[in-house]
Amino acid sequence: MNSPFTGGKAKMRYTTYQLTDRVNNAIRRNMRSLAATTLISGVAFGLAGCVQVAAPDKPIVINLNINIKQEVVYRLDGDAKDLINEEADIF
Amino acid sequence: MFEYMKNNKALTILGGLALTAVVATPVMAQRDPAYEAARSSGAIGEKPDGYLGYVSSPSASTKALVEDLNIKRKAAYTRKAQATNSTVEQFAFTSGCNLIMRTTPGEKYQAPDGSWQTRSSAAPTRDSRCP
Numbered sequence: 124m125n126s127p128f129t130g131g132k133a134k135m136r137y138t139t140y141q142l143t144d145r146v147n148n149a150i151r152r153n154m155r156s157l158a159a160t161t162l163i164s165g166v167a168f169g170l171a172g173c174v175q176v177a178a179p180d181k182p183i184v185i186n187l188n189i190n191i192k193q194e195v196v197y198r199l200d201g202d203a204k205d206l207i208n209e210e211a212d213i214f
Numbered sequence: 215m216f217e218y219m220k221n222n223k224a225l226t227i228l229g230g231l232a233l234t235a236v237v238a239t240p241v242m243a244q245r246d247p248a249y250e251a252a253r254s255s256g257a258i259g260e261k262p263d264g265y266l267g268y269v270s271s272p273s274a275s276t277k278a279l280v281e282d283l284n285i286k287r288k289a290a291y292t293r294k295a296q297a298t299n300s301t302v303e304q305f306a307f308t309s310g311c312n313l314i315m316r317t318t319p320g321e322k323y324q325a326p327d328g329s330w331q332t333r334s335s336a337a338p339t340r341d342s343r344c345p
Contacts, residue, residue, distance in 0.1 A: 178281070182268065191307050193343040195300060199308040200345045202298050206290055207312055212244055213286045214313060 249283065252276050259322025259330055260313045262341050264291060264306030269322045269330045311344035 145151075207214045245253075252258045258280055261267040265284045272280065287309075288302065295305040314323045317333040325331050325339040 183284075191304050191343060195304050196308045196311065196343050197345050199298055199300055199305055200312070202294055203305065203309040203312050206294050207309060207316070210286075210290055212246065213283050213290065214309075214316075 246279070248275070249279055252279060253321050256320070256322045256332065259324060260310065260317055261324045262307070262310045262314065262326060263303075264308075264310035264313065267324060307341075307343075311340055314338050314340055315344075 256269055257272065257276055258266050259269050265287055266280045268276070268280065288306070291306045291309065292302050295302045298305065315338060317323050317338065319333050319335050321333050322330050323333055323338055326341045331339060
């Protein structure tokens with residue numbers, strides 16, 4: 124008798140050494156399949172990430188319906204002029 | 215000569231400054247000739263949002279040029295927006311007001327209705343919020 128519950132209702136199908144010590148035991152099989160799934164999904168995710176880097180063909184539309192108040196524009200006007208003079212090569 | 219300069223610190227510093235000026239002058243910010251050409255040919259123009267736009271469908275080189283400049287502009291706007299406690303869009307828009315005002319006759323700019331206009335000697339049509 125392998126089971127410690129010889130007199131009980133439930134009968135264990137495996138003893139502890141059967142679950143853990145065998146080369147192809149249930150826990151190892153589970154861990155192997157989990158590792159394989161993680162690796163495959165990781166590679167797939169990495170590939171998907173690389174593809175996403177391509178620049179869109181359509182022009183980038185910038186929505187101007189944002190809260191720009193005239194007073195803000197007046198406040199920033201001097202700094203904007205400074206920037207345009209400082210970095211004249213990109214303006 | 216070296217003995218003299220050793221004994222005259224002020225002169226040495228002046229000499230150093232003069233040398234720095236000579237070295238620094240060629241690094242002065244200037245528009246790239248290809249960018250200048252694309253502007254004056256009317257292929258690209260200034261948009262009210264502070265970025266460059268395509269007036270006609272662009273060549274690959276023009277597209278690369280404009281995208282590069284717009285990325286650099288956005289970086290500059292972001293930096294300045296942080297320094298002025300504003301949003302990037304607010305700072306970019308204010309710059310757009312100025313950039314459209316600074317277009318020279320013949321260059322293109324986008325009016326608030328979205329149409330591309332050629333700058334004349336008269337004042338450009340700009341957003342009503344522009345100073």
